Amino acid sequence: MALPTTTAAAVLTEHSAALTLRELPLPDEIEPGAALVRVTCTTLCGTDVHLWSGQMTFPGMLPMVLGHEMVGEVVAAGDGTTDTFGRDVRPGDRIGWSESTCGKCHGCAILREPVACASRGYGFLQRADEFPYATGGLVQYCYVTPGAAKLLLPAEVKDTWAAMSGCAGKTVLRAFARSGGVRPGATVVVQGAGALGVFATAVARISGAGTVITVGGPDDRLKVAEQFGATATIPVDSRPHDRIIQVRDLTDGRGADHVFDFAGGPTVGEEAVAFAAQRGTIAVVGSTGPQPSPVPLGTVMGKELTVVGSLNGDIADYHRSVEFFGTFGTRMPWDELFGEPVGLSGASARVESMSRFGELKAVIDPRLP
Amino acid sequence: MALPTTTAAAVLTEHSAALTLRELPLPDEIEPGAALVRVTCTTLCGTDVHLWSGQMTFPGMLPMVLGHEMVGEVVAAGDGTTDTFGRDVRPGDRIGWSESTCGKCHGCAILREPVACASRGYGFLQRADEFPYATGGLVQYCYVTPGAAKLLLPAEVKDTWAAMSGCAGKTVLRAFARSGGVRPGATVVVQGAGALGVFATAVARISGAGTVITVGGPDDRLKVAEQFGATATIPVDSRPHDRIIQVRDLTDGRGADHVFDFAGGPTVGEEAVAFAAQRGTIAVVGSTGPQPSPVPLGTVMGKELTVVGSLNGDIADYHRSVEFFGTFGTRMPWDELFGEPVGLSGASARVESMSRFGELKAVIDPRLP
Amino acid sequence: MALPTTTAAAVLTEHSAALTLRELPLPDEIEPGAALVRVTCTTLCGTDVHLWSGQMTFPGMLPMVLGHEMVGEVVAAGDGTTDTFGRDVRPGDRIGWSESTCGKCHGCAILREPVACASRGYGFLQRADEFPYATGGLVQYCYVTPGAAKLLLPAEVKDTWAAMSGCAGKTVLRAFARSGGVRPGATVVVQGAGALGVFATAVARISGAGTVITVGGPDDRLKVAEQFGATATIPVDSRPHDRIIQVRDLTDGRGADHVFDFAGGPTVGEEAVAFAAQRGTIAVVGSTGPQPSPVPLGTVMGKELTVVGSLNGDIADYHRSVEFFGTFGTRMPWDELFGEPVGLSGASARVESMSRFGELKAVIDPRLP
Amino acid sequence: MALPTTTAAAVLTEHSAALTLRELPLPDEIEPGAALVRVTCTTLCGTDVHLWSGQMTFPGMLPMVLGHEMVGEVVAAGDGTTDTFGRDVRPGDRIGWSESTCGKCHGCAILREPVACASRGYGFLQRADEFPYATGGLVQYCYVTPGAAKLLLPAEVKDTWAAMSGCAGKTVLRAFARSGGVRPGATVVVQGAGALGVFATAVARISGAGTVITVGGPDDRLKVAEQFGATATIPVDSRPHDRIIQVRDLTDGRGADHVFDFAGGPTVGEEAVAFAAQRGTIAVVGSTGPQPSPVPLGTVMGKELTVVGSLNGDIADYHRSVEFFGTFGTRMPWDELFGEPVGLSGASARVESMSRFGELKAVIDPRLP
Numbered sequence A, B, C, D: 001m002a003l004p005t006t007t008a009a010a011v012l013t014e015h016s017a018a019l020t021l022r023e024l025p026l027p028d029e030i031e032p033g034a035a036l037v038r039v040t041c042t043t044l045c046g047t048d049v050h051l052w053s054g055q056m057t058f059p060g061m062l063p064m065v066l067g068h069e070m071v072g073e074v075v076a077a078g079d080g081t082t083d084t085f086g087r088d089v090r091p092g093d094r095i096g097w098s099e100s101t102c103g104k105c106h107g108c109a110i111l112r113e114p115v116a117c118a119s120r121g122y123g124f125l126q127r128a129d130e131f132p133y134a135t136g137g138l139v140q141y142c143y144v145t146p147g148a149a150k151l152l153l154p155a156e157v158k159d160t161w162a163a164m165s166g167c168a169g170k171t172v173l174r175a176f177a178r179s180g181g182v183r184p185g186a187t188v189v190v191q192g193a194g195a196l197g198v199f200a201t202a203v204a205r206i207s208g209a210g211t212v213i214t215v216g217g218p219d220d221r222l223k224v225a226e227q228f229g230a231t232a233t234i235p236v237d238s239r240p241h242d243r244i245i246q247v248r249d250l251t252d253g254r255g256a257d258h259v260f261d262f263a264g265g266p267t268v269g270e271e272a273v274a275f276a277a278q279r280g281t282i283a284v285v286g287s288t289g290p291q292p293s294p295v296p297l298g299t300v301m302g303k304e305l306t307v308v309g310s311l312n313g314d315i316a317d318y319h320r321s322v323e324f325f326g327t328f329g330t331r332m333p334w335d336e337l338f339g340e341p342v343g344l345s346g347a348s349a350r351v352e353s354m355s356r357f358g359e360l361k362a363v364i365d366p367r368l369p
């Protein structure tokens, strides 16, 4: 069977504008270590929305193909292409994939932390008009580069779950690991009620937290947070001082053992410190950019807090996220996280919807019309 | 022998003004658990200076007796008075002492961290005109309250070392413990070149740090830091950006494995984050007060930093500090930390001198005229 | 109302023989810090059985009153009697209690770990014919000594749950804390299917373990373990090599992330090491006595295992256990752990039943006939 | 210049017999990622001695070339050969090298611990009569395989130091990291006075240990341990009980905060547990083989010890060891660890000498006659 030589793609050519349906070239040959994949599911994440809107931007980025949470079926594999565990990747296999890491820098080799890699490759952060063209998720056929970390997926993990594991899932699980684990019965505040915040709410609960307070909005997302195990929710449009009082009241006056920032924003640090109990832990996950925001360091000292930064995760976190869904597939109503699947022609509307706090996670199935 | 019924004291009656020499009453009887001590050495710490100047203040605090780093000889002991280890405290014994903790609050009983005690007693933070009057260090005879944690002192640890262990020493050692220990050869930045910063410089070096960079001033203190093991120093009046470049250059471009804030101030958090290497640790020790200061949380995340608050320490830290000086008495020129001893009449001048960055630690020996 | 001057008690006078119902004196007055309590529930633990049988013994121990997991209603309280949190203990209050610790030894003051106390007081390990006579649980009225750590109990925590928290509950929760927490989805082996093992099975599950394998016997206890969340069980009378193979098969060939020894016995160390995955953790909780047992240290090294010893816990662990039951009261069929309550006259039969692997935890309600 | 086509080698053909000087073939071409190196220094380690004597043996191992701690000058490099940090490896460069790891197994990819690699390649554990023939250290020219982790060496680190970093150095530093670091003033027992034990003694001291007790023999090695910072030494031929008493006496009756097993042997576990203080840490480094040895698990529990296994280390540990010598080159008399350099013809005598507790580390410089 001849391989496809082009692919349909939904391309971002202008920020905050509709995606353009376009036909992109596919590489003539599949390099050793690479694969051509027919995408079956791409889930969108907050970063996609920020790239779309231009809230997150970098020089010369357009045109680009959005989407970095995706899975598909291998159509063709290069010579010696294996997944992270060295298992052969062959046509017909179902795989997910993630960033490449160099294995040679201080972060990779000495810190043994691939997220700290000095030259992490985002195969998908490529211009759509330059080789290898079709590396983002909003395509029919995706070229998975040799360096991209690949994972053969177990059958019991749904496409949406596996796709989400490639970014949202691994990010949340890594943040919990960085926070040192949740003692059974512990109190947890989750800042943010987007996909990360809601998933973190579920993970906190599954990890044995006794009290899980999700702070965010809008209200329908807080309702979803409750479905995923929140024992209380606090709307983010309440007065900051009221939020602090509420957390205090919900935690026997002691504050939360763990605070997870999946929200970002200028007040998140100050509130996290106020929410935390003596000797509590704060995981900073949602804050981006170089600009400082106010943090009461005197209180960090006074409560002897531990504040840890946590990045999105490496292939181990990705793998653990896939395993997580395999293990806890029936424990939560996971499918409530996802919108109705649409084809590439519907992608544009879904991105825009997410930007207006519509569905938590839009689902694109490029096989749909 | 009759016990003294009054004691000479240098009393703070007005901020930023000279201390007043005054005779304070002593309790008629020594309560069970308490002791009357003839002070042989009080060392002053930055907090004393801030209390004196009024930079640190609270309602109704004056008149008060400054000094909370002190040792002395027991003149009389109450019924059943013991030290922290249950050893009898008897007349003639040489002891140091520190805050009381309640043993009953969440911090004491559940967190097992006396520094988190909800009702830590600062015997010395008492008005000089209320019972028990003479609990600060700038007195000839000091009343050591029943709750105060007491330590019998080993002969090989000098008065100045033992006195300093009661606050500065324990604070620094606890911060190192909170930071998870120093790998041999690690790179350390110490923010601050006061007594805490210089002592921390020495502890970093003794702990096996390969590179210790002390940031502070004025220049003669940086010279002292070098005597205590700094491999490089950076004046605090340099341009912030230059400091960051210097730290980078001194750490093979990677930043510091550990940053210790013993300086406080509005820019300390931002600089600490810039100084730190990927996956580095920042200990917040010198920041006080509830007001926030700018911290680039996006960089905390991007570098996966760990930021820990550390308080001044409990009796275990105090004990470890005394042991530290016993063990490393000849390893550093410790006595360079201390000014020339003066009597109570000279205390006023010494406090003022410290406020102008004079000696690192003034020494008061109330037996001197 | 006049206080009772004697109490009915079930007294152990000879090992492996029936307990003797006897009337013991009660102290004439309640010392400051002490309380007289009408026992409403005593649950028996393995140690009670070992003391009864003489498997655990020490010189001059008999006659003694068994029982160290108990709760009751305060009949009279001494001057200034408070619970661990400093809350007044008054007649009518419902309390549990536990060992005294000195607060002054190296373990208490420097390690900040009361379980390491050099003079931990087991109020209940007292001869029944010496003051204060009635300090064990198998009495109608119990004298709670001044040093004993006391806890006011929340209404939502049942008597049996609170009683069990005083030994079994806190022991298990501490072991999980010592093991560093359970990653969501982790694999756990619990060695032992007694009360500790079954409770640990539940805690592992609640903590987010994905696979929990309980190794023990007899078969009806393994059935109970399944009710409490075991995903697989292995009978202890299988061949050792088969057990290892089974654990390997149940953990994708990798072994368990966590092994908890709640069994003791000469082969438990060797098996734990074989069960554990690379970089796994083993918590040693059930092994007692000074005699060594075989451990393949070469494998400890080869797998880079972490082996932690964990003791029965302090008042913080006790408190957390009470909170645990408050939080997770409906999460597991806790009441399956307990036998049918009987009066003091039935205690003898229950101890003997437990020694023959009858009920997991016998319940004595001394108010029953 | 034509590359050499053969190399002189000292080959082990029979256990406990003299090594045979033999000419081995060299590969016709240098594969991509590989290098041909002129060895300038090989230091021998205990494993070499055990392989020589046959104490450590495996089927079909002979003939083999001993030596896995070595450095040399690159004579030729394959296409794209880089060191661990991706730096080009070119003729004239001075490099050290170490085991290959696969990067794809559970240990490498998920645990992120290359020492746990399921297919760690010991390039040097190859038969000398099979391709690539000359991969051990006792050769004039060594073929460094593509997978071997390579390190460009800084000029200030001597050949002997860099060679030793490849096994002994990294093993010791990793063990200290696994043990959680040494608190300043801590008490340390080092079991073993071979090269590992003596180096560990030095590392303990440099890390800030206050008391370092080296247990081993013979006496002249204990003398060397003192030169490297031991504050006390205990001969291994003393009575076991006496050793325990001595450690107790040297640690204020508390035992050691850290015990490091660099000795192995059937009694090492039992003694380590006896040496350790409450809540102390034991690092198991010297124990090998699958056979169990006696460990008093009841005491592991009673003292709440932490026992960690530690393997020989990965390229990060190797790198840190090289850095360590660069940083602390003048801190200890490192050269006392090493014997007088001899050529390949003298290697045989040196191995035999080490087996009789002669020099701590024999040094072979194959350029010598």
Ligand SMILES: [Zn+2]
Residues within 6 Å of the ligand: A101, A102, A103, A104, A105, A106, A107, A108, A109, A116, A117, A118, A119, A120
């Ligand atoms: Zn990298």
Ligand SMILES: [Zn+2]
Residues within 6 Å of the ligand: A045, A046, A047, A048, A068, A167, A168
């Ligand atoms: Zn994303």
Ligand SMILES: [Zn+2]
Residues within 6 Å of the ligand: B101, B102, B103, B104, B105, B106, B107, B108, B109, B116, B117, B118, B119, B120
């Ligand atoms: Zn307290």
Ligand SMILES: [Zn+2]
Residues within 6 Å of the ligand: B045, B046, B047, B048, B068, B167, B168
């Ligand atoms: Zn102070």
Ligand SMILES: [Zn+2]
Residues within 6 Å of the ligand: C101, C102, C103, C104, C105, C106, C107, C108, C109, C116, C117, C118, C119, C120
């Ligand atoms: Zn104690």
Ligand SMILES: [Zn+2]
Residues within 6 Å of the ligand: C045, C046, C047, C048, C068, C167, C168
């Ligand atoms: Zn018990």
Ligand SMILES: [Zn+2]
Residues within 6 Å of the ligand: D101, D102, D103, D104, D105, D106, D107, D108, D109, D116, D117, D118, D119, D120
């Ligand atoms: Zn591997």
Ligand SMILES: [Zn+2]
Residues within 6 Å of the ligand: D045, D046, D047, D048, D068, D167, D168
């Ligand atoms: Zn070796």
